[in-house]
Amino acid sequence: MAGLSRRGFLFAGGALAVSGTALLGGCAAPGDLRLSPEAASNLRLRSITVDVSPLVSRGLAPWAKLAKSTIEPELARLFASRLVPSDKRADRLVVRVDAITLASWAGDASGGGRWANSGGGSTDYMEGDAIVIGPDGAEKARRRILLALPSSFSGAWYLPDIDTRRVIGLSRVFARWVPDRLLGRN
Template identity: 35%
Template sequence: MTTRRAFLALSLAAPALALAPVGAALAQAPGPIGGIRVDVSRLVEQGWGEHARAIGAGLERELRTAFGGDIRRGGPTLVVSVRQVFLNSYAGNGGGGGRWGGGDGGASSDSFESQASLVGRGNRVLATYPVLSTVPASSAGPWYLPDIDKRRIENLIRHNAGWIKRYVAG
């Protein structure tokens, strides 16, 4: 017999389950990961050249830091494919006002799109998490600093790695 309390609990849990990332049911409490691999081949195809390799190395370093002691031999490999990096051409403050009374509606945001997959034995994909990070371009500091693009990319990498850790670690 279904009680009112059980029905209410189920109805409250349904939206959360519907919003869970792809493969989340399979990846709940996957345990420690066995390794990390970052693929930036798509960025190379888009013309990022040596910058693509630097982005891959930076993301791998940030993921290793984020997962820390959760990397143990025998666990599934975390494979992250970087799909796109977008740096907005304007990195000043967002201005004021606008139609809705604040900011610029995200027009000066940078974005970093990746797909994180847990791959087990026999190259079996256990879970997949699409991750899109959006960070205000101005969060890296004044636009006129000589290393501003590098700092913006580092912000995106850190933000994306944090979301990957959150999705994978549950």
């Protein structure tokens, strides 16, 4: 009887990590700082900034630019009723994107053949933080966001611009998670 192959070991570890993330997705991440329900309902923002410098430092400047140009207007739309740019007493929202990971191919994960799911994952990820900073510069809230989407979410693998579509899709959904995570709905 052959031992567990390296690929099998890595796949099993990845499956365990993904299932653990799915099971614990609603739990607070280490370092999370939540707004109180009252503070969340009264949240007013002077500005919204998207920080993609971690992506740029990893040599992902084109993806960083695309993510920022997608997330900023989406956040402005989502927080429109809370934006008060002229109020110096209002908080600032900083959304930092730390990582974008695209699966090596876009399609379903079945893989077919004798060993289903043995061909690697087909999930795209975006990871970062939503941070509320008070007028005094103190951090009032920090929520970690780890978004996982099927690589096929943004279209068929054979489209010439599929990687661009995937980054845009991740960015839009990531932005939609920010109010849910900050305002206590998730």
